[in-house]
Amino acid sequence: xxxxxxxxxxxxxxxxxxxxxxxxxxxxxxxxxxxxxxxxxxxxxxxxxxxxxxxxxxxxxxxxxxxxxxxxxxxxxxxxxxxxxxxxxxxxxxxxxxxxxxxxxxxxxxxxxxxxxxxxxxxxxxxxxxxxxxxxxxxxxxxxxxxxxxxxxxxxxxxxxxxxxxxxxxxxxxxxxxxxxxxxxxxxxxxxxxxxxxxxxxxxxxxxxxxxxxxxxxxxxxxxxxxxxxxxxxxxxxxxxxxxxxxxxxxxxxxxxxxxxxxxxxxxxxxxxxxxx
Numbered sequence: 335x336x337x338x339x340x341x342x343x344x345x346x347x348x349x350x351x352x353x354x355x356x357x358x359x360x361x362x363x364x365x366x367x368x369x370x371x372x373x374x375x376x377x378x379x380x381x382x383x384x385x386x387x388x389x390x391x392x393x394x395x396x397x398x399x400x401x402x403x404x405x406x407x408x409x410x411x412x413x414x415x416x417x418x419x420x421x422x423x424x425x426x427x428x429x430x431x432x433x434x435x436x437x438x439x440x441x442x443x444x445x446x447x448x449x450x451x452x453x454x455x456x457x458x459x460x461x462x463x464x465x466x467x468x469x470x471x472x473x474x475x476x477x478x479x480x481x482x483x484x485x486x487x488x489x490x491x492x493x494x495x496x497x498x499x500x501x502x503x504x505x506x507x508x509x510x511x512x513x514x515x516x517x518x519x520x521x522x523x524x525x526x527x528x529x530x531x532x533x534x535x536x537x538x539x540x541x542x543x544x545x546x547x548x549x550x551x552x553x554x555x556x557x558x559x560x561x562x563x564x565x566x567x568x569x570x571x572x573x574x575x576x577x578x579x580x581x582x583x584x585x586x587x588x589x590x591x592x593x594x595x596x597x598x599x600x601x602x603x604x605x606x607x608x609x610x611x
Contacts, residue, residue: 335501353416355443356426361611363424369413371399374424377411377464378609379401380539381422383598384468385607389550390419395531396445398452399539400463401429408432410456412449414442425609447505454512455519462535469549473529473532476553476584482526485569486559487551490579493545495524497521502529524549540595 363371377399384390384397399411411427412417412434429438434449436442452465476483482499485491500518503511519525523545525533532549536542559566602609 342607353414356414356417356421356423357608357611359423359425359441359611361425367402370429371424373401374411374427375610376539377427378422378542378597379599379602380426380466381413381419382606382609384466384546385418385420385541386602387547387550389470389473389546393418394448395469395541396448396452397464397466397539398449398456400456408457409437410452411448412444412452414440415445415448416442420606425607425611426507439489444534450509451513451515454515455533459519459521459535461537462537464539465533465534466535466539466542466546468546469529469531470553472554472557473526473550474530475557477526477531478529479599482528483549483552484556485571485574486565486566487552487555488577489548489555491569491574493524494574495578496522497524497526498547500525500527502527510574512571536590538591540590540598544590544594545596550593557577 337580362374366374373555379391393416400409401409403409408431410430410432412430413422414428415428417426428436428442428444430442430444430446430449431437432453434444434446434453436444451467455462455465457500483490483494483497485494498519500515503514506571514552519535523535525535527533532546534542534545534549536545556566
C-alpha cells in the first residue's frame with residue numbers, strides 16, 4: 335500500500351519546525367531491493383557532487399532517477415524538500431509517483447511542483463533514467479542570452495549540437511507545460527531552459543552528471559570570454575560537428591561510467607563521505 339503523500343501542508347511547516355538530520359536516519363539497506371539501493375547510492379552521490387562542484391541552489395532544484403516498480407506504476411527517487419544537496423544520503427531520498435508524492439514512509443516531504451519537468455522527461459524518454467537540473471549562475475546567465483550557448487570553447491563544441499531550448503513559462507507548476515517541454519527537448523541530451531537554468535538526461539547518474547559538467551563548463555567559459563571588450567572568437571558550425579564526430583567525451587560509451595564516475599566517487603569519498611548511508 336502506498337504511504338500517504340507528504341507535502342508542506344500535510345507536515346505543517348510552522349515556527350520551530352525542523353527536519354531530521356539525514357545522518358541519523360535508519361538505513362534502508364536491506365529494506366529495499368539491491369537495485370534500488372544501488373540507485374539510491376548513485377543519486378545521493380550525484381547530489382553531493384553537484385554541491386561539491388558549486389552547481390547547487392540551496393534546497394532548490396532536483397536530480398531524479400527512475401527505479402524499478404513493485405506494483406506496475408512508475409516510481410522515482412527524489413530529494414526531500416529542505417535538505418541541502420551536500421547532506422543527501424541514500425536513505426533520505428524519497429520514492430515518489432508521477433506527481434512527485436511520496437509512496438513510502440518518510441519523515442520528510444517533497445516539492446511535487448518541482449517534479450513537473452522531471453516526470454515529463456522520465457515518461458517520454460526511455461533513456462532518461464536520470465534527469466539533472468541546475469540553477470547555477472553561469473548556466474542561468476547563458477540561458478538569458480539571446481543567442482544561447484555560443485561556440486567559444488571546446489567545452490561548448492562538445493555539447494553544442496545536442497542542445498535543445500525551452501522558453502520560460504514561469505515556475506514549473508503548470509502540468510500543461512510538460513507537453514511543450516517534451517516537444518522542445520526531443521531526443522537531445524541537453525536542455526537550456528531560457529531565463530531559468532540547465533538540464534541533462536542520461537541512462538544513469540554518471541552520464542547525466544558528465545553531460546552537466548561539460549554544459550556547465552561551457553557556460554562558465556562563455557561568461558568569462560565575454561568579459562573582454564572585444565567580441566570572443568567563435569568557431570564554425572562545421573568545427574562543432576567535427577568535434578562531435580571525433581567522439582566527444584559526453585557521448586562516448588564507458589567514459590562516464592567506467593572512467594569519470596569512479597574517480598568522482600573517490601573524490602567525493604575524500605571530500606564528503608557518507609552519501610551511501
